[in-house]
Amino acid sequence: MAKDSLSEAGLHFDDLNKLRILDPDVSQQTTELKEECREFVEKIDDFQKIVGGLIELVDQLAKETENEKMKAIGARNLLKSIAKQREAQQQQLQALIAEKKMQLERYRIEYEALCKVEAEQNEFIDQFILQK
Amino acid sequence: MRLKTSLLKEPKHKELVSCVGWTSADELYSCGDDHQILKWNLLNGETSLVVKLPDDTYPIDLHWFPKNVGSKKQGQSDMFVITSSDGKFHLISKLGRVEKSVDAHSGAVLAGRWNYDGTALVTAGEDGHIKIWSKSGMLRSTLAQNGLPVYSVAWGPDSEKVLYPVGKQLIIKPLQPSSKVLQWKAHEGVILKVDWNPVNDLILSAGEDCKYKVWDSYGRALYSSTSHEYPITSVSWAPDGDLFAVGSFHTLRLCDKTGWSYALEKPNTGSIFSLTWSIDGTQVAGACGNGHVIFAHVIEQHWEWKNFEVTLTKRRAMQVRNVINDAVDLLEFRDRVIKASLKYGHLVVSTSLQCYVFRSSVISFRYFEPKPDVVEHTEPVTKNWNTPLIFDLKEGTVSLILQCERHFLLVDGGSLFLYSYEGRLISSPKVPGMRTDILNAQTVSLSNDTIAMKDKTDEKLIYLFDALSGKPLGDGKPLAHKIEVVEIALDQGGPAIERKIAFVDKNRDLYISTVRRLGKEQKAVKIGSMVHTLAWSDLSNILCGIQDNRFTVWYYPNVAYVDKELLPKTISEKDGSEYTKSPQIVSFVGNRVTIRRSDGSLVHTNISPYPAIIHDYITASKWDEAVRLCRFVKEQTTWACLAAMAITNKDMSTAEIAYAAIGEIDKVQYINSIKDLPSKESRLAHIQLFSGNFQDAEAIILQAGLIYQAIQLNIDSYNWERALELAVKHKTHVDTVLAYRQKYLNDLNKKETNKRFLQYAEGVEVDWEKIRAKIELELVKERERASTGPLGPSTRSSISLQH
Numbered sequence: 001m002a003k004d005s006l007s008e009a010g011l012h013f014d015d016l017n018k019l020r021i022l023d024p025d026v027s028q029q030t031t032e033l034k035e036e037c038r039e040f041v042e043k044i045d046d047f048q049k050i051v052g053g054l055i056e057l058v059d060q061l062a063k064e065t066e067n068e069k070m071k072a073i074g075a076r077n078l079l080k081s082i083a084k085q086r087e088a089q090q091q092q093l094q095a096l097i098a099e100k101k102m103q104l105e106r107y108r109i110e111y112e113a114l115c116k117v118e119a120e121q122n123e124f125i126d127q128f129i130l131q132k
Numbered sequence: 133m134r135l136k137t138s139l140l141k142e143p144k145h146k147e148l149v150s151c152v153g154w155t156s157a158d159e160l161y162s163c164g165d166d167h168q169i170l171k172w173n174l175l176n177g178e179t180s181l182v183v184k185l186p187d188d189t190y191p192i193d194l195h196w197f198p199k200n201v202g203s204k205k206q207g208q209s210d211m212f213v214i215t216s217s218d219g220k221f222h223l224i225s226k227l228g229r230v231e232k233s234v235d236a237h238s239g240a241v242l243a244g245r246w247n248y249d250g251t252a253l254v255t256a257g258e259d260g261h262i263k264i265w266s267k268s269g270m271l272r273s274t275l276a277q278n279g280l281p282v283y284s285v286a287w288g289p290d291s292e293k294v295l296y297p298v299g300k301q302l303i304i305k306p307l308q309p310s311s312k313v314l315q316w317k318a319h320e321g322v323i324l325k326v327d328w329n330p331v332n333d334l335i336l337s338a339g340e341d342c343k344y345k346v347w348d349s350y351g352r353a354l355y356s357s358t359s360h361e362y363p364i365t366s367v368s369w370a371p372d373g374d375l376f377a378v379g380s381f382h383t384l385r386l387c388d389k390t391g392w393s394y395a396l397e398k399p400n401t402g403s404i405f406s407l408t409w410s411i412d413g414t415q416v417a418g419a420c421g422n423g424h425v426i427f428a429h430v431i432e433q434h435w436e437w438k439n440f441e442v443t444l445t446k447r448r449a450m451q452v453r454n455v456i457n458d459a460v461d462l463l464e465f466r467d468r469v470i471k472a473s474l475k476y477g478h479l480v481v482s483t484s485l486q487c488y489v490f491r492s493s494v495i496s497f498r499y500f501e502p503k504p505d506v507v508e509h510t511e512p513v514t515k516n517w518n519t520p521l522i523f524d525l526k527e528g529t530v531s532l533i534l535q536c537e538r539h540f541l542l543v544d545g546g547s548l549f550l551y552s553y554e555g556r557l558i559s560s561p562k563v564p565g566m567r568t569d570i571l572n573a574q575t576v577s578l579s580n581d582t583i584a585m586k587d588k589t590d591e592k593l594i595y596l597f598d599a600l601s602g603k604p605l606g607d608g609k610p611l612a613h614k615i616e617v618v619e620i621a622l623d624q625g626g627p628a629i630e631r632k633i634a635f636v637d638k639n640r641d642l643y644i645s646t647v648r649r650l651g652k653e654q655k656a657v658k659i660g661s662m663v664h665t666l667a668w669s670d671l672s673n674i675l676c677g678i679q680d681n682r683f684t685v686w687y688y689p690n691v692a693y694v695d696k697e698l699l700p701k702t703i704s705e706k707d708g709s710e711y712t713k714s715p716q717i718v719s720f721v722g723n724r725v726t727i728r729r730s731d732g733s734l735v736h737t738n739i740s741p742y743p744a745i746i747h748d749y750i751t752a753s754k755w756d757e758a759v760r761l762c763r764f765v766k767e768q769t770t771w772a773c774l775a776a777m778a779i780t781n782k783d784m785s786t787a788e789i790a791y792a793a794i795g796e797i798d799k800v801q802y803i804n805s806i807k808d809l810p811s812k813e814s815r816l817a818h819i820q821l822f823s824g825n826f827q828d829a830e831a832i833i834l835q836a837g838l839i840y841q842a843i844q845l846n847i848d849s850y851n852w853e854r855a856l857e858l859a860v861k862h863k864t865h866v867d868t869v870l871a872y873r874q875k876y877l878n879d880l881n882k883k884e885t886n887k888r889f890l891q892y893a894e895g896v897e898v899d900w901e902k903i904r905a906k907i908e909l910e911l912v913k914e915r916e917r918a919s920t921g922p923l924g925p926s927t928r929s930s931i932s933l934q935h
Contacts, residue, residue, distance in 0.1 A: 088382075091361060092382065092398040095361075095383070095396060095398065096396060096398065099393065099395070099396040102392075102393070102731075102732075105731075105733070106731065106732050106733035106734070107733070108733075109729070109733035109734075109735060110733055110734045110735065110736070113734070113735040113736045113737065114736055116737075117724075117736050117737065117738050120738055121738065124741075131764070
């Protein structure tokens with residue numbers, strides 16, 4: 001009964017019979033809670049750390065992705081422009097080829113003319129020999 | 133031929149370059165939208181800033197004041213004009229000081245050009261005005277006002293006309309206000325650039341329809357290019373008028389004056405806004421859209437003569453190839469090669485300071501010259517090519533080299549110099565007031581003894597000079613033709629006294645005329661029409677040309693002077709359609725003619741070798757051999773040539789054989805009768821008569837005192853009045869004339885109406901017996917005079933007795 005009166009007065013005895021103001025159970029629970037809270041905080045900290053790492057990683061990944069994306073776009077553009085460049089180059093080469101073709105045609109005509117001259121001269125020589 | 137281009141790695145201008153201009157052969161000024169005027173020294177490769185223009189001045193066109201103006205021969209031009217987008221033009225000194233800025237147009241000034249003597253400047257503006265300014269920048273006149281901007285402008289060769297484009301039209305407007313304006317539609321797009329060459333008088337135009345075109349000064353189209361990928365932004369004639377350059381986006385082209393393209397370059401330049409040739413014509417500079425200035429050298433020019441091929445491999449090196457043995461020689465020069473010519477076994481090369489003469493081992497190329505150097509032929513050619521003769525040039529700006537068998541002519545600056553192949557200066561003919569810088573191979577001609585020249589100031593005149601003394605021939609008067617002469621050429625063979633000049637006039641008629649006129653005026657004889665190009669053989673007097681699309685060879689043009697009817701028989705013609713439109717004869721060496729077609733390809737053709745051999749026989753007076761050859765060949769042309777040559781040289785027996793061979797019986801008979809004439813003078817006179825020179829014939833007889841023969845000559849030609857005049861003047865044979873006149877009138881059943889004859893008929897009795905006796909007496913007298921000559925029996929003394 002005394003216990004109860006004591007408890008009513010807000011005094012308690014713990015197992016070691018020390019006088020306590022707080023109910024030992026409560027105290028114990030509090031301590032446990034405290035413990036748990038600490039653990040929780042620790043866990044949260046860990047979690048934050050992990051998440052931070054994750055975010056960092058994702059950020060990094062994003063950056064890399066962005067980079068790659070830009071690179072891809074650049075490459076795609078380059079590809080497009082190369083196609084155009086090739087076209088221009090092709091055009092230039094074609095112009096040069098046309099030029100060479102014209103030159104070739106000129107040479108062909110000259111060659112034909114020379115062949116004709118050669119034939120004429122051979123004929124002339126033959127005739128000359130025959131008549132002699 | 134091709135262009136060797138050079139571009140710096142980094143552009144010197146920060147913005148596009150709009151214009152360039154040469155001061156000398158190695159110094160260029162350029163300016164662009166970064167307001168800088170840069171000077172490019174090509175000798176040391178340095179580029180320096182001359183001046184930076186104000187920030188609001190965007191230059192568009194640059195042109196140097198012409199050098200060699202007036203008496204000031206030497207020295208470089210020291211001033212240039214820049215036109216700019218703010219409607220001004222600026223006169224700027226060589227050091228970059230802006231001497232004067234003049235408000236010229238509203239809107240940009242798109243072009244500015246000095247005329248050739250530097251007395252006037254023409255500007256063209258965005259406002260469509262064309263304005264003429266004095267040298268100091270005072271407005272003289274507004275030549276034209278148009279509704280469209282004028283992008284370019286060019287002076288005519290004589291600085292009397294101005295060419296400019298308006299939209300798609302080209303307009304040639306003379307400075308004289310009342311003169312006719314020539315205008316034609318030239319392109320399908322806006323015309324961006326024009327140029328007009330003073331040497332060949334041809335016009336270039338280029339436009340946004342991506343084509344460039346060549347025109348003559350009458351507006352006839354000579355060439356039109358195929359369509360390019362981009363608009364043609366610039367065209368420019370080389371100073372000598374043989375080549376031109378064309379610029380477009382990433383494109384630089386080198387073309388022949390007939391339009392076909394020698395070479396195409398695709399440099400990384402952007403659009404080439406302006407092209408300018410250096411003063412010696414060896415390189416071209418272009419103002420590029422990406423801030424570069426491109427330089428392009430003309431290399432790999434090619435010369436051919438017989439078995440030698442010469443190629444300019446580098447600026448200072450040539451390669452000589454003997455195609456017979458494939459021997460190759462390299463020729464090196466101290467300076468840049470400007471002009472070269474290979475003919476008659478000699479290669480003449482001019483650099484900026486010196487003239488080199490190389491001699492090939494083939495020295496003799498005539499048929500019958502003794503060839504003591506036969507042994508030499510086996511020697512390596514190298515020996516000859518490596519020992520050139522070198523001498524210093526007087527001015528060092530050779531614009532033309534012409535060669536003949538014994539000497540060569542250099543047009544150097546303001547003068548002409550004739551050198552022997554040993555390098556000795558022979559003469560330097562001078563025409564006062566002649567512009568030598570516009571002479572070309574069509575307007576100057578050279579033979580061993582004569583130089584002929586045509587001046588721009590009066591194109592009807594041909595100046596003739598003795599080659600050895602450099603003095604004008606004869607009385608010093610130039611040969612005058614009825615209308616403008618386009619092309620002249622001297623023949624190369626035969627003695628100096630028989631030198632002939634062939635020329636083509638504006639109507640494309642071909643004439644031949646003697647160069648050394650003895651005494652009376654010798655008429656030019658027309659021997660062809662519609663002749664587009666012509667050339668004499670390098671050795672014998674054979675002329676070839678393209679006559680109205682037919683390739684024609686005049687084997688003996690001199691026939692026009694001895695027997696004009698024979699002319700068609702001495703000509704050989706063949707179809708020239710294989711040469712296409714407007715071909716040019718490049719060379720006529722021996723019996724090989726080389727023709728360049730309008731597409732640039734060379735076509736070779738051989739002509740019959742026999743006439744040339746006959747020419748040589750006749751030069752050596754080997755008549756029998758000539759006749760034998762003709763019998764062997766059995767060709768009408770050779771016989772006809774021989775006949776004409778025999779008449780020219782008064783070898784009547786050969787003439788008789790030749791005329792008989794071509795079936796000209798009437799002429800054979802006449803020749804026979806000439807052979808029977810009693811005196812030398814009569815024979816000479818009748819040979820002259822044979823060639824149609826009546827006056828010469830009469831003069832010869834009269835000079836010999838054969839009055840009766842002269843009278844008879846006139847009677848035979850029904851030249852009654854002259855016959856009577858002679859008879860009365862010499863108081864002899866009046867009755868003879870009257871008797872023949874009577875007979876003639878009786879034959880025709882006509883009455884005498886001529887007063888003089890009526891008057892003399894009154895006092896004279898016609899007695900045929902007496903007349904016959906008198907004639908017989910005259911003939912006896914003539915025979916006695918000429919009794920020294922063994923003439924053989926002659927019954928008829930004059931053909932007149934056949935009446």
